[in-house]
Every structure is written in C-alpha cells, then in structure tokens.
Amino acid sequence: MSILLTTEFEPEIELETVLRVNDLRIVNEVDEVVLVGGVDFELRRGEVLGIVGESGSGKSISLRAVLGLLPAGLAVSAGTIELFGEDTSHFTKADWNRVRGSGITAVFQDPGSYLNPSIQVGKQVAEVLRVKRGLGRRAAKTEALTLLGEVRIHDPELVFRQYPHELSGGMLQRVLLAIAVSLEPRILIADEATTALDVTVQAEVLDLIVDLTERHGLSLIVVSHDLAVVAQVADEVVVFRDGVIVERGATAQVLRDPRHEYTRLLVSEHELYGLDRFTSEVAAHVS
Numbered sequence: 001m002s003i004l005l006t007t008e009f010e011p012e013i014e015l016e017t018v019l020r021v022n023d024l025r026i027v028n029e030v031d032e033v034v035l036v037g038g039v040d041f042e043l044r045r046g047e048v049l050g051i052v053g054e055s056g057s058g059k060s061i062s063l064r065a066v067l068g069l070l071p072a073g074l075a076v077s078a079g080t081i082e083l084f085g086e087d088t089s090h091f092t093k094a095d096w097n098r099v100r101g102s103g104i105t106a107v108f109q110d111p112g113s114y115l116n117p118s119i120q121v122g123k124q125v126a127e128v129l130r131v132k133r134g135l136g137r138r139a140a141k142t143e144a145l146t147l148l149g150e151v152r153i154h155d156p157e158l159v160f161r162q163y164p165h166e167l168s169g170g171m172l173q174r175v176l177l178a179i180a181v182s183l184e185p186r187i188l189i190a191d192e193a194t195t196a197l198d199v200t201v202q203a204e205v206l207d208l209i210v211d212l213t214e215r216h217g218l219s220l221i222v223v224s225h226d227l228a229v230v231a232q233v234a235d236e237v238v239v240f241r242d243g244v245i246v247e248r249g250a251t252a253q254v255l256r257d258p259r260h261e262y263t264r265l266l267v268s269e270h271e272l273y274g275l276d277r278f279t280s281e282v283a284a285h286v287s
Helices: 059-066 093-099 121-133 137-150 156-161 169-181 199-216 227-233 251-256 261-271 275-286
Strands: 017-028 034-044 048-052 074-083 104-107 187-191 219-224 236-241 244-250
Touching: 017 059, 017 219, 034 048, 034 059, 034 074, 034 219, 034 244, 048 059, 048 227, 059 074, 059 187, 059 219, 104 169, 121 137, 121 156, 121 169, 137 156, 137 169, 169 199, 187 199, 199 219, 199 227, 219 227, 227 251, 227 261, 236 251, 236 261, 244 251, 244 261
Parallel strands: 048 219, 048 236, 104 187, 187 219
Antiparallel strands: 017 034, 017 074, 236 244
C-alpha cells in the first residue's frame, strides 16, 4: 500500500491594476515646453502609491491629467492613461462625469477653494449625495451627517450648519474627504492634502486618509514634496524631478538604499527631521 503525499501551494494572487500610466507626455501648447516627459506608473487595487517631488517636478500635473482636469493650455501630447482598463484618451465629457467621483476622486491642498463660501458645508455634502446618488433631501442630510462623523468631526450637527469661513483648514479638509468618499470611489488621490496644515493637524488628517482608505477598500495615491509624509503610508514610491521619474520601488527599499542622487538628497535632508524612524517602521512592517 502506498500513500501519495501532495503539497498544495496557494498561488500568488495578482492584484487588479486600477490605473496604468504609460509614457505620459504633457506640453504647454503656448510655447511647446515639455512639462512631463514620458512617465510610467501604475496603481493596483488596495495599494498605496507615494509620489514625491519638488514643486514644478510634474507630479501634480500628471495627476491632473489622470483626473482629466488639465488646466487650459496644457495637453497630453503622447502616452496613455488607463482607468479601470479604459483608455481615457477616448473619454467624452459624459465619460468623465461617470468616472469622476464614483470611480476616482481627489482632495487637494487648499480645501476652502473647492467649497462654495455662501452655502453651509453640510448642505454641500448633501447636495453631492442628492445629485450623484439620487437621495432625497432627508436621506441626503442623514447620510451627510454620518459622513461628517466618519471623518472624525466631533459635532456633525454643528458643522453641518456652518459656512466654510467658520472652519479651520483641518476641518475643511475633513469636509472635502467626506465628499470624496461619499460616492464610494475606487481610487483616492491626496495631492498635497496636508501641506498647508500645522504638524499636529497634518498627522491627524494623514491618519484619517489612511483609515478611510482601509475602511472603504480604496486604492490611494499620496502626492507630496515631503518624503516623510510618503514614508509613513506608501507601499510603493515614485520620485519625480524635472518632469521625469528618477526613481521608483518599494518604499522601504527606496528609503534604505536610494540610487538616484536626487533621492539621496531628499533622504539625507529628511533624516534631520526623523525620517530614519519612519524608515525603520516601514522596514519592520515589511519584514
């Protein structure tokens, strides 16, 4: 009698790619200056991607292209952007209206500029729910209050009735985050979302963004000029400089062994502010 022993291994599951950017080139149509010169990156389901670079490096312009929100005068001259397997170069206005909000959404550096100063903030959250999800007035208000509570606003009823000028920058960013997750998108972009906040509030909002990402099963892109911010949250990181990507890889690897001179400069500068602590934490998490 023989006994056949077999060992089964679980195959590694390849996560779905929800965003793929290939050879993206962006130009200023007025003077034909190349602002982004052929960048490639992708985002997988449930992943946190960090994009780092100084002002003018091309990181935010690239993400504006991903959102279909390039400023007038700028244009994608080459390359492709695929959202959920669809080539956005063929998108109509209706396609973008379908995808933005419910598929991909973003929060930016100056939240106050994205809110109507003459309308109570709660009503603005509720209006998004009424227009995009078809909720009635009462249901939209109830859901808006729930969302305000979810973004750690301690008195949602009070904040619902307040106007943007009555709220701090951190509170305004929380309101924008409530709007961002209200339609259950699959991708959230946080573009310098904590830059204008003081250090304590910055940490709180960053923690909130990560919590919302995990709770809602989002894929997250964190865009920052601050390597320490990215080090705290990102699985993978790409480093922009002068419109191109100069380095990419797992966050722990890039921080521990940066290969490009510019990345080494970023790491050495931030070590003065405790980046080594984040590097150790990321490495411990990975191992």
